[in-house]
Amino acid sequence: MSAQGHDDGHEHHSDFVPRRFVVAEFPSPQSLLDGTTKMREAGYAQLDTHTPFPIHGLEEALGLKRPKIPLIVLCGAIAGACIAYSLIYFCNVFDWPLNIGNRPPHGPPANIPITFELAVLLGGGSSFFGFFALAGLPKPYHPIFESNEFLRASIDAFFLSIELPPGTDAERALADVRAAGAISAEGVEESER
């Protein structure tokens, strides 16, 4: 698999431009963090790390902004609470008020449990679905799966992937990532299907 490989026999899909990546393995979490920082400072923009578990300090190394999940969950939880309370209010006060012992139709303490439960349900649901939406998963195929070494990214290896913009020289990126501490590096490209 080589970054230089070009597809020649695909006339009917001539507009297909494969995405190209450099996938580099680092020996330890710390060297991955250092290498990532170096590559980012060298001007590579589309960096991503691939590790079997979250590594402390990745956000800084990748230069990520604040995570969006907390805000999404907050909105979900507030929406859940509002939906629950307004539903109960609508049913008990407008749609079908029941007079039981002349108690008021709107009884706030009795509404607490359902309001709370729906806040948790929608908050938790937005955490789960919000995460997968932000991550763009499920995504069964990704070009970096073309690397045979990449199988170990979920087991015991620490990878850095660099997406190369069209027209970039892969050899330079490979040399740079080796200089940044990678023990091995290869170019992969998206296969046409």
Added chain:
Amino acid sequence: MAAPMLTPNDPLEPAPLIDGKYSDKEINNSLLAHVWRGAGKGWWACFAVALSLLGMLVISISWTLYKGIGTWGNNIPVGWAFGIINFVWWIGIGHAGTLISAILLLFQQKWRTSINRFSEAMTLFAVICALLFPLIHTGRPWFAAYWLLPYPSTNGIWPQFKSPLTWDVFAVSTYFTISLLFWFLGLVPDLAALRDSSQSKMKRVVYGMLALGWRGSGRHWAEYKWAYVLLAGLSTPLVLSVHTIVSFDFATSVIPGWHTTVFPPYFVAGAVFSGFAMVMTWMIPARKFLGLKHVVTMKHLENMNKIMLVTGMFVTYGYVMEHFIAWYSADPYEFAQFYLTRMHGPMRWVYRTMIFCNCVVPQIFWSKRWRRSIPVMWFAAILINVGMWCERYNIVVTSLHQDFLPSKWELYMPTWVDLSLFAGTIGLFSTLFLLFLKFVPAVAVTEVKELRHELAHDPTADPVGETH
């Protein structure tokens, strides 16, 4: 390192959470080994027993639906019996899983890592068993949506939102959904590890689909960590609310023995108590047969025993308080319920089993030797499961069978349908659990790897492996 030498028995210093020194790959392979290994004779034997119990569940549910709930032993005044006893018992068992996975995560208790996946799965299966009972007890579950869910039906009526039973519907269904999402979110990186270490194409495709294309991306991890911890943060008040609301089913009524303000905290503590007992019951054989002794160490078992001791004392306090208030209120019905019916009535053996199993048995865990003895803790855990079932029987049936008017008093006997439903849910639980142990890693592999790195780089933590 300037840190003092750690002695293994110093209670202030952590015992190893991962026993021995392993690489990520060794952890990966040892924790996934039981998934790749073919099912052994022992697994098939257990599975056969579980399936035959499940068959009893199918028969008893079919009979209930065909003939109606008149096949149950319920009568007047004992209008609530096995259905709600088993519901509360199973829901309570589920609570330990959420406690381990969510509350201990928020408190940064590192020892939870080895047992959280296992107990979260238990939560899910226990809640499935619990949910069966309210559904079947309606007699016609296909109509239950009319009564339980607020949707604009042509009947033009709504559920009674001021009833704890309606709160229960929301609480338990939310609990199940959130537990499932939390469990699956934690499982995704492990499914990717399974995908990438599978040897056959079929397994790779199946685990690959379940892993949703997870590639351990740092951009994903950054959001993932927040999603996971927020789900934990939401599950924590959720688990407290669920059993609180379950206890409201009783506490908001006027029945002597139910009408008690101590119910919510005492139910929650009882739930955690019984849940940990159930985790122990399964964990002790599983760690042996699945080869998990290096990640589920004696320290984990000992910690769980300590939690059982603490929650057992909460429960004991609940009993003492109920009896005290029954006397202090000077209400003759309350007094008769606690001091005559329960202690000396026809169901006194249930009361006495409950007191013995829930108050006396956990006291053995004061002794370090017994806290670390596998046969003792396993036997104690089973007794606690029995005791907590008796507690619910005591609350539900004993309180109802002798109520305000002696001419109404009636004994209660479960029928074969009641007993098969209960045994059947144990079968359902065991079947699901055995399948889980066969197809999913029983320990959160990703989190154990993370813990290993954390411990290796934290000079104050136990030097993993260095003492071995």
